[in-house]
Amino acid sequence: xxxxxxxxxxxxxxxxxxxxxxxxxxxxxxxxxxxxxxxxxxxxxxxxxxxxxxxxxxxxxxxxxxxxxxxxxxxxxxxxxxxxxxxxxxxxxxxxxxxxxxxxxxxxxxxxxxxxxxxxxxxxxxxxxxxxxxxxxxxxxxxxxxxxxxxxxxxxxxxxxxxxxxxxxxxxxxxxxxxxxxxxxxxxxxxxxxxxxxxxxxxxxxxxxxxxxxxxxxxxxxxxx
Amino acid sequence: xxxxxxxxxxxxxxxxxxxxxxxxxxxxxxxxxxxxxxxxxxxxxxxxxxxxxxxxxxxxxxxxxxxxxxxxxxxxxxxxxxxxxxxxxxxxxxxxxxxxxxxxxxxxxxxxxxxxxxxxxxxxxxxxxxxxxxxxxxxxxxxxxxxxxxxxxxxxxxxxxxxxxxxxxxxxxxxxxxxxxxxxxxxxxxxxxxxxxxxxxxx
Numbered sequence: 001x002x003x004x005x006x007x008x009x010x011x012x013x014x015x016x017x018x019x020x021x022x023x024x025x026x027x028x029x030x031x032x033x034x035x036x037x038x039x040x041x042x043x044x045x046x047x048x049x050x051x052x053x054x055x056x057x058x059x060x061x062x063x064x065x066x067x068x069x070x071x072x073x074x075x076x077x078x079x080x081x082x083x084x085x086x087x088x089x090x091x092x093x094x095x096x097x098x099x100x101x102x103x104x105x106x107x108x109x110x111x112x113x114x115x116x117x118x119x120x121x122x123x124x125x126x127x128x129x130x131x132x133x134x135x136x137x138x139x140x141x142x143x144x145x146x147x148x149x150x151x152x153x154x155x156x157x158x159x160x161x162x163x164x165x166x167x168x169x170x171x172x173x174x175x176x177x178x179x180x181x182x183x184x185x186x187x188x189x190x191x192x193x194x195x196x197x198x199x200x201x202x203x204x205x206x207x208x209x210x211x212x213x214x215x216x217x218x219x220x221x222x223x224x225x
Numbered sequence: 226x227x228x229x230x231x232x233x234x235x236x237x238x239x240x241x242x243x244x245x246x247x248x249x250x251x252x253x254x255x256x257x258x259x260x261x262x263x264x265x266x267x268x269x270x271x272x273x274x275x276x277x278x279x280x281x282x283x284x285x286x287x288x289x290x291x292x293x294x295x296x297x298x299x300x301x302x303x304x305x306x307x308x309x310x311x312x313x314x315x316x317x318x319x320x321x322x323x324x325x326x327x328x329x330x331x332x333x334x335x336x337x338x339x340x341x342x343x344x345x346x347x348x349x350x351x352x353x354x355x356x357x358x359x360x361x362x363x364x365x366x367x368x369x370x371x372x373x374x375x376x377x378x379x380x381x382x383x384x385x386x387x388x389x390x391x392x393x394x395x396x397x398x399x400x401x402x403x404x405x406x407x408x409x410x411x412x413x414x415x416x417x418x419x420x421x422x423x424x425x426x427x428x
Contacts (some may be wrong), residue, residue: 006334007354008335008357009334009361009362013353013354015355016355016356017353017355018350018372019350021416023348025271025345026268028243030247032272033246033247033264033268034242034246036263036267037250037259053335059233068242070246071245074235074238074242076235078238079234082234083234091252091256092238092252096252104257104258107258108260109260110263113266116313117275118311119313120311120314121313121316122316123388123389124316156335156387158385160334160361160362172390194319194384203362207363208381211381211383212380212381212383213361213383214383214384216386216390217387218388
């Protein structure tokens with residue numbers, strides 16, 4: 001099993017409501033602040049992108065479903081700041097001390113923003129794990145899905161694609177394995193592939209016989225089919 | 226490491242979302258962990274400097290310059306880096322080209338991954354439960370929500386962004402655009418057409 005965030009294929013959500021392309025990037029001012037606080041805290045160097053994604057996924061299903069997008073970000077960030085010891089619970093209730101923090105010298109400065117965003121965080125790495133598959137080859141995904149290293153841990157194989165047979169369409173090179181990286185178990189890079197699945201392999205009532213869903217999947221999620 | 230203690234620290238902050246963010250920002254600022262001027266700079270970047278106009282320029286050039294399109298097919302990351310559209314959430318770019326036979330559409334069912342340097346911050350609908358849940362199972366019905374109806378002769382390929390690879394859809398070039406220059410072409414490229422929930426507009 002995975003968690004509440006793993007909603008691909010779920011029924012019952014109603015229509016998707018398109019938005020004016022010229023509308024505001026941040027419909028509410030606090031949306032932009034939530035995004036910016038989260039990005040700025042990343043510069044403190046206490047977590048990676050996989051850890052931060054998992055922090056949001058660890059919200060209780062009740063919180064995850066009632067929170068809007070940036071509420072999830074804010075909640076995940078607050079939880080992560082306490083989990084990593086950057087802040088204490090007393091800090092969050094306003095009862096902690098003010099004054100410089102030991103990590104304050106790492107705070108993102110305005111003049112560093114542009115370069116930090118330009119640098120990004122590439123996930124490709126050298127790996128000593130050789131690719132086992134090549135484009136065109138048939139593969140089957142693991143079933144059940146779930147983190148094999150940590151019970152209830154982070155993984156990027158959605159439940160809807162577990163145990164499905166598809167074909168390799170592309171090798172992306174070797175990338176950091178989120179299942180390991182999200183739990184500070186090392187980057188464990190391995191080959192990453194785009195894998196195409198016929199809609200009929202995934203859904204009981206596919207819309208069209210030629211439709212496909214393509215997922216990016218790590219080699220350890222796959223076996224020859 | 227997962228500890229589902231149901232006593233999450235975030236519940237110690239004010240419940241109102243705007244006040245919650247404000248409280249966190251205030252606490253972190255007092256400790257010198259964030260600089261509010263850096264936050265302003267981040268917001269300005271995504272409100273005014275990085276957005277779908279970047280992606281539209283790439284598409285317009287791909288429509289007009291076959292060597293550029295071929296370079297995108299080989300290594301889109303290197304190409305967009307050359308023109309300054311590289312960075313956070315666009316570290317590994319791949320283009321997917323719409324044709325009369327195949328319509329591509331991009332989603333992230335597990336969170337809301339999106340090619341920021343080319344398209345900016347994703348719109349609300351892209352981050353909605355409805356889009357994340359439905360795009361993979363019933364993409365054609367989702368397209369109808371956007372006013373797009375595909376024929377029986379067009380297959381749909383939905384790309385679920387489950388890793389750090391980001392996909393940019395190259396929509397089909399509208400008919401009647403032969404004489405247009407890149408600026409005029411870029412004006413036809415909507416944000417949604419580069420996600421695959423829309424089509425480029427006819428002039």
